[in-house]
Amino acid sequence: MATSERSATVKVGTRGSRLALGQTGQITDVLTAVGGFAAEIVTVRTDGDVLTGPLSQMGGTGVFAAALRAAVLDGRVDVAVHSLKDLPTAAVPGLALAAVPVRADSRDALCSRDGVTLAGLPAGATVGTGSPRRAAQLLAARPDLSIVDIRGNVDTRLGRVAGLPGNAPAGVVPGKTGDLDAVVLAAAGLSRIGRLNAVTEFLEADVMLPAPGQGALALECRTADTDPAGELGRALAAVDDADTRLSVTAERALLARLEAGCAAPVGALAHRKGSMLYLEAVVCSLDGTRSLRLKKATDGLTNVGATLLGIELAEELLAGGAADLADLAGSGK
Template sequence: MRELIIGTRKSHLAITQSNWVRAKLLEYKPELSIELEKIVTKGDKVLDVTLSKVGGKGLFVKEIEQALLAKQIDLAVHSLKDMPAELPRGLVIGSVPIREDVRDCLLSRDGLTLEELPTGSVVGTSSLRRQAQVLAIRPDLVVEPIRGNLDTRIAKLRDGKFDAIVLAVAGLKRLNLCDEISEYLSITTMLPAVGQGALAIECREDDQEILTLLQGIHDEATGNAVKAERAFLQAIEGSCHLPVAGYGVWKEDKVHLTGLVASPTGKPVIKGTEIGTNPLEVGKQLAKKLMEQGAKEILAAV
C-alpha cells in the first residue's frame, strides 16, 4: 500500500476528525503510512458574510475536491452536512463511519434553556434551518447570523455579542467541549441537518485500492440512513442555505426518515416521515410528499 495523504480543512475540528479517521484506518491496517494535508477553503476565508450569500454548502469542500481530482491527496474527510447533494464527476463517498450524536444544542451565557431565554434575547446561528426551528418555538427571540469555527463562536457568546448560540453536539463532543452546553435540543424540537453527526470520506471513484480500504471503516446503518437523507435533500434541491432538515434511522432493514422544510420566519413548518427498504426511494418519496404539502412555495419564497 502506498503512503496515503488525507486532505482536511485547517480548523481544529476538521483536523480532529481527520486524525480520528487516520487512527481508525491504522487500527484496521497498522502497516499503513498516513499524512494529513491541510487545505484552506473559501468558507474558511470568507467569515463576514452568511453562508447563504456566498454559495452555501460547497464552500467548505471545493478546494479539497480539486486537490483530490488533481491527485494531490488520496482521500478527504468532511463533515457530511457540509457536502452538497451532488458530488463532482469522478468523486464518490467511499465510506461513512459510525455516526456521532446527531442533535443540536444551545449554549447560553447564563445556562438558560431555549424556553427560559427572556423575550428579545439574541440567538446566534448561521443556519436558516436552525433559525426557522428556533423561531417556530420562540417567535419572540431575535436570531442573528454568526460565523467562524467553534472556538470563535463560543468566544463571541462569552463576549456578550449573543445571549445564546445553537451548535451541533457532534463537534463539541469531538473537541471535548460538552461542558459548554446549556441544553441538548431534542430531535422533535430541532430536526438536524442532513448528514449531521456523520463524517464522509471522499475519494476518486476509480481508486479501487482506497475504496476497498475504506470499506473496512464503513458503518452500514449510518450509510443507509444518510443515503436516504441525501436523496431527500437532492430531490428538494436543498443546500445549507435553505431551511431544510432531514434525519434517518436504519433499523430492521428499513430506513425511517423524517424531513422538514420551513420558512426562515418559523411559519409555516412542513414536516413528514417516510419508511421503506430502499434509502434512495424513501428520500425521493418524502421530498415529493412535502413538496405537495406546500414546501415548493416556501422554497420558492426563500
C-alpha cells in the first residue's frame, strides 16, 4: 500500500478461528471508522491451525505468527492482527508493530463444572491447559491437581467441561467432551467471543501472572506503511494506546532477555500508575514446586525506558537463579 495514495481496500489478515475472526472484525471496524477507507478481512491458515500435539513442542507461539507475517511481507494483506502473546519477540525486517490497541482483561480465567473455584476443586481434580506457564502456577497453588494438556479452539476447550453455560450438547463437539473438571483460558479471549458466562473465577496476579502481552492485540504492517502521511499509517497511529504499548514493551523485553518462549513457565505483567511503570514477573519450575517472583519500577515512560525495565528485571531474575528453575536460553548456560 503506497503511503501517498488512497487504497480502495485495506486487506486485514487473521487466523480463521472464531476468536481471531471476532477480534479482527472488531479492530477492523475501528480502523475503517478512523481511517475512512474500506477494508477486507483475509483468512490466513497457520501451522498452529494445522499441526497437532502440544503447542510448546511445535515451535511455540511462532507457529501462529509466521504465516501471517509472510502474508504481510508478500503483499497478500496490508495489516496482520495477532494476539500479542502469540507474537515472537524477535523483530522481522520489513515489518513494524504499528499499533497496540487498549488492552483487554489480562487475567486468566478458571472455567469449572458446578461453579467450583480453584480453592474449592477437590484433590485430584483434572484441569486442562496447553500452557506450561498456567500449569506451573496452578500446581504452585494446588499441587494436588492433575493437569491435562489440551489443544483446540476456545469452544472445544470449554466443551471438555460438562455443564458450562453455552456449551454444545454432549456428543456435538468433536473429540473428547465433558471429561475434565475445569479448564483455564484467557479472560480476554472469552470476552471477545461472548463466553464470559463460562467463567467460574478470574485468577488474580498473585495466583497466576499472565503471559507477556496477554489481553492485548498487535497490529503489524510493512514498515513503509507506518508513515503518518498515509491513510493506513494515520489510522494505525490513532488506535495505538501509549500505556498499553509501554506495558507490553516491558513484558516482551523481559521475555526476550530471558530468551523464553511459550515452553518456559514465565509470567509477566506491567502497568502504568501515575508517573511510574511497574513490572512484576515470575519464573516457575514446570512442576510448580519452585518459583521466583520479582517486581521493579521505572519513571522512564518511554519505549526505551520500558525496554530497560524489562531487561533489568530479567537480569535480576537470572541472578536470582531463574535459569535453574526453567530452561532459559538467556542465562548464557
